[in-house]
Amino acid sequence: MKHVVFLSAISLLCTLLVSADTVTNPPHVVQFTIDPATTHQQIDNFSASDGWSMQFIGKWPQHKQEQMADWLFSTENNTKGQPKGIGLSLWRFNIGAGSSEQGDASQIGSVWTRSECFLSADGTYDWTKQAGQRHFMQLAKKRGVDQFLGFILSAPVHWTQNGLATNTGRGATFNLKAQHYHDFARFMADVVEGIERTEGIRFNYISPFNEPDGHWNWVGPKQEGTAATNAEIARTVRLTGQEFARRNIDTRILVTESFDYNCMYRTHPYVRADRGYQIQSFFTRDSSLTYIGDVPNVPRLMAAHSYWTNTPLTDLKKIRQEMGEVLRAHRVRFWQTEVCIMNNDTEIGGGGGFDRSMKTALYVARIMHHDLVYANASAWQWWRSVATGDYKDGLILATPDETLVDGQFTDSKLMWTIGNFSRFIRPGAMRIHVTGRNNDPESATNQEGLMVSAYRNTDNSIVVVVINYSTDEQKIRMNLHRPRITFQPYLTDDVKGNDLKPIRTVQSGSVTSIPPRSVITFVAAQ
Template sequence: MRSIFVVSWRTRQRSGGAGVAREFMPRFLSDSPSVSMLLPFITRRARWDSEHSLLWRIPFVTLVGWLVGVSILAGVAPGWGSSMGIRIDVKDEHQVIHSFGASDCWTCQFVGKNWPIEKRNAIADLLFSTATDSSGNPKGIGLSMWRVNIGAGSAEQGDASKIGSRWHRAECFLNADGTYDWTKQQGEQWFAKAAKARGVRYLLGFTNSPPVQYTLNGIAHADPGRTAFNIRPDALPKFADFLAEVAAHFDKAGIPFDYISPINEPQHAWDTDKQEASPANNAEVFEVTRLVGKALHDRGLPAKVAIAEAGSIDYLAYARGHNRASDQVKEFWDPSSPHYIGSVPNVARVISGHSYFTTWPISAQIEARERLRKRVEQIDPRLAFWQSEFCILESNDETTGGGGRDLGMNTALYVARVIHSDLTIADATQWSWWLGVSGHDFKDSLVYLDKLGGASSDPDPLRSDGTVVPSKLLWAMGNFSRFVRPGMVRVGATYDDHRSPADAASTVMASAYLDKKTKRLAIVLINVTKEDQVVKLSGANFRGKTVDSYTTSASSDLAKGSTSPCEVRVPARSVVTVVGAAR
């Protein structure tokens, strides 16, 4: 810690008593508003003092020392920036948290099948583990949902798939002759088993396209100009049976799906060579949901259909776009809608969407989430909102867009703010990042891969081996996922100075979560400023004189520490989670 005093009389003759007063006291104290009203007296005292005997300096020094002591007791500390009060109200209950997750697209198909087993396990530990090392530091971020891609068969087609990168193609369990080959997608199945072995609560199987055998054009993405679902009308029931058959296989393999998501981002055209995907309108989403729900129910499977994976949360809240795939909260959950799914069997009472292109400026980030929350409350207050996919795509004042990896805190803090807003403004119960693992140069992954010997511009060598590179984003997401567990309730966290969500988003954000059975309380603090901040907590009623803290910063990866339950130091540009037992 820096010395409290830097005493200097150099300016006594040059600037008189004012210079003495300001140089003698510490900078944090002379700049403090609480001292500003006394500064004129101190200045006059110091000016007189500079012209008289040294004996008169003793009272002056005593006064400054007294002010220092008062300031420290008030929570103003050298190098700690400003302080703020945050009150926790465990009786102010909001949504019940479902899970935090990520997906296995597309790199896991190679890593899970071909990589050395010790490296596979290392990656799985980073994503799924809730264990700690000998010092109590988490070994992983403890994801509680893992999203498993159910491929459409573009990998078997090769270049004929018209998907340029083999890394964006996927195998399909369904063969051309209608039989199934469960040895396919070995990499995805390995990671699903690794997730369950490490205690991941939920598995969700999702598709980007129907199997190529069922599509209109025989490939796994749409033709230019088409805005409807890329499937033959006669193949819709077959598609539903296919998903139910895949769910039954995973159930028998001991890695049962809890959810099936049959359509992804239906608002987009998906007519390029980037990946498996298809547009769809609301009527088609409804029909697919009805058929898949019935197929799961008829087989007695526990999995439930979860929709609608909207390409932006705006598509959930109001009518927009060109292919009649918007206002989906009302379309699917208003009993008066022709597309109401509330009476369909094996359907989860959720509406899912992606936070893309709704995060900047901050005012727009807040407004989009307030609008969605109000729409859900209006249509069905029991409906849960899932933010089921996000990565960096936008380019703005804080981020340069998706291109180019960022292993540091800039992206980590940007995403932490989005998580905070989705949870505290939109009342999301589930939050998922896009990719768990990637070897590409893009801001889309939690764990990155490099080819052996250095950074990779060609990801093909990574099909069989490479080096594992965790990002700061991994650990910052862990500040939520590792400690905010399924079933915990978000509780009130308010500022003593009544700062707005916009003001908090540019300073320190706070949210709190309670396990009502164990009384375990987790408080997540995000400091986006360039100064350390002191947060004075009240209302938490933690037991004991200290509580655990876990810090992610430029120098720490979810590092365990301890702190006062009443006053928490949050380092500059960091995320800190405080965990303890509440009374």
């Protein structure tokens, strides 16, 4: 929802003109007006997860973990003014279901995609479990991260219908025995309290389900996960909210982490109807079986994953616009909580093969732009912080040795490009209005050229993110009506070392160049 806010006298005078948007030669100037007085959604955080990695990476030599943590969380600069990291502001912690303890009997072939469970079969808790994950979470806290989310892929194996953390051999319903719904709610409350007691960290959010509508969850993949219907989700959320309220736990309950935006506002062609129309089902009072809008600890906020909707380019925009309209109509805010590259992302060769270059980085930056501008995402979260295989699912690539608790690692342009957003757009920022030709906001997005979005932080600093998807250099003009303001640009492109690299400052009204295949963030203090 768009809001008009009153800013300082300086901010009210500020109209930022950014000119670009074409890939033709020679480049010509088209002005974009950035209006700090007209705001859209608040930005809550940018994030990634510890999924499938930190149980081992969190036991690597300390100096290696410290470097990875600096890359992911640091908001400090080096002596040249270049950021040391991308400043993620929320950390996603996978609360395991116990497939690791089952070993090969878990039917999950890789030790990386199994997880430990704090709850033992005898009903006691062991808070020494998930040691690597807990250790790395402390490194996030040490670097100033103060938002934490616990996400669950499966209920503890002791209570599932098939005795597994994966849906193997089952249908498309929740893999939880009926008599254990209350136990599952108590488990989540116990974990919130236990982690706070032992780690000094309170989960701000807990997510009981992850892609419950995903058809892959119906047949049982080789990873933890479960299907669930909207009614099963609602029952679980109600019981969890009641348990949290009874214990005075203020952790918020997040739903549903859908696998596909289509399930959020309509039915998916491959998904049963009893798990579609999720916005309407969970936040319309007439949906008595599934309404959760009056449940304690449940905000008017829904989460979904950006998979499968990023191509073709018409869908990249249209699906987000349509979902955004339904979210607005039901007064529900939105978080994008997981994405990586999948096989349908054919423009960059699909998910196979880890890519350190701007090829994947720009593709993801374009997704981020559309999620923020058209879906009005208040949070944007990547899947794995650290990849351990030859796949485009991590920001950092780790190559473990035979012990799994040591190895080599490297960064990627994808990580630094996400940092063009996450390092400078801080929690509490507001996305501000951008228009182009004929005062049209649509001309701020050229999917194969320049894409411009802008934000105002709580300290009134203005952040402008400019993506140049094209292979041509583009000219932009930034003009600020009195007083003149200096912008500090931070460049990420394929040149080695150009990772949020500070370059020559830009005065309002001057013309500057955006290199081909690059992302530049312009920051102006107020």
